[in-house]
Amino acid sequence: MKPLTFLLTLLLILSLGTSGQAQESPEEDREERENPLEFTEPDPLLRPAIEQRPLSTLEKRRLEENLDDLALQAAQEWEKDNPEEAFDIWYRELRLRRYLGPVAEVNALGRVGKVAWESERQADLTVIRNRLEAIQTEAEEEETLEKPLYWALGKAYEKIRLYPNALAMYELILADVRQTRNINQLESTLKTIAGLHLGWFKYADAASVYEELLLIARSQYNDAAIMDYLEQLAYIYDQMVEPEKAIQTRQQLLERYQKKALIAQIPPLKIAIAENYETIGEVETANLTYQEAFSLAWENQQFGYASTALKQLAALYYEYNQPDYALEIYQEQLKAAQYAYDFYTMMETYEKMGDIYVELEDYQRALIAYQEGLTLAERLDYAQYEFQEKIDLVSRFL
Incomplete structure (x- = not known):
């Protein structure tokens, strides 16, 4: 092939390959365009010379009303399945919210960011995250990161699942709440912090928070909260592979269930305890606990749990080289599973x-x-x- 012919052929192949590529989606294309929060075109909702003379109180109120209308329009477009139109309106709203102060802007960024996160719009999420971080950085540099702003930032970061940033703000919030001695607010804040830790699989940190929550619940004699926190701690200890702590926690929970006559809750709890005993090699105790779980479940016609207890028990016998006993238990499990359909x-x-x-x-x-x-x-x-x-x-x- 002559060099010129080869070159023309190569160019043709490359052009065909390029034309055959899939077009970028509007959301992906947004990354390639100018940052939609940095557009500088004049907006009809703002009067001229806005930078030279700040908005008056009345002007701020009118602007806030107009921006609430924009937020509603964007939400309506979103409901109509017009995401690009919705985000164009939301970005206009967000640009204008700056004129109402950082707290108002952060609250709006969190609201829109939540939509971006839930709908997996990564480019929009990046834009919003970067703006939130810029607001925080500027406030830190100017030493204006005060209570209203870091409370707003904490909630906004939480909405977009930005764990490290949210946690840093919630530590400041927690310090404020501790000073108020408001138990309800303290519990609520600690629950949020625990949820952030769990969302990022920081089980040891989450356990520390739930242990504090458990102490608070006990000081308030709040049985419902005590049981809830014990359940959370047992789950966390399982994830941390700390079966001894899980057993201790579930034993406390068992005492609560028995005291409250919550019979239906006991079989699955005993199954979990038996699994913990099995993990640490206490086979006889695991065996006995599975049997107790089965008996109570069968007595209360909880055939699904009865079947599960027998299944685990049979597997235990099989693991320890007692296949005949395992077969006998599997025969009984069939009956329980049949009752449970x-x-x-x-x-x-x-x-x-x-x-x-x-x-x-x-x-x-x-x-x-x-x-x-x-x-x-x-x-x-x-x-x-x-x-x-x-x-x-x-x-x-x-």
Whole structure:
């Protein structure tokens, strides 16, 4: 091929490749345009020479009313599924909110930022986050980061899930709240901080906050709050893989449930306690606790929990090389699952029983278990092929 011909061909290929690329979405294209919060064109809602002479109180009130109307228009466009039109209006509103002061602007940024976060509009979220950080930085440099502003910043950062920034502001808020000695406000603030920690998987930090909340609830003799915080702490200790603390916490919770006669809450709690004991190798205690959970669940016709307790108990026996006991318990679990109309669990149980029978080289019973499982799989339209494969394999030994 001659050099000129090759060059023309190459240019043609490149042009075709470029034209075949997908066009950027309007939201993606926004990143390439000028920052929509930095437009400098005059706005008809502002009088001339606004920079030279600040707005009067009356002018601010009128502007606020107009901006509330803009926010409503944007929300209506959003509801009509016109996101670009909505954000164009919201950005105009946000630009003008600056003239009402940083607190008003931050509140509006948080409101719009929440929409951007919930709808995964990353470019808009970046614009809003950058503006919030710029307001904070400017206030820190000018030493004007005072209570109304950092309270507003904390809530705005929380709405856009910006954990480190939100937490820094809420630490300032918490210091304010502690001085007021307002218990309700203190609890509310601590819950928000705990939620921020959990949202970013900072379990140790969240545990410290919930431990303080638990102390407050106990000082107020608030049983509902005590149980709520104990539940949260038990969950957190599980995530931190601290089963001893989880057991201690759940035992306290169990005492509360028993005292309040919350019988329906006890079986799942005992199952969780048994799992914790299993984790630390206290097999006998785990065994006994699973049995207690099953008995109470069965007595109260909580067949789903009864089935779960037996499932865990059977798995425990199997893990410690007692397959015969495991099979006996699986047989009982089938009854509980049947009472609960839990056909998926029944299917799983037949499969596990079949697998154990295969290990014991009892192929006839394995075949029967797999066939029962296949019947349920066909009913559920799930995993038929896997059961058929196991049936075909076992049939070769008969």
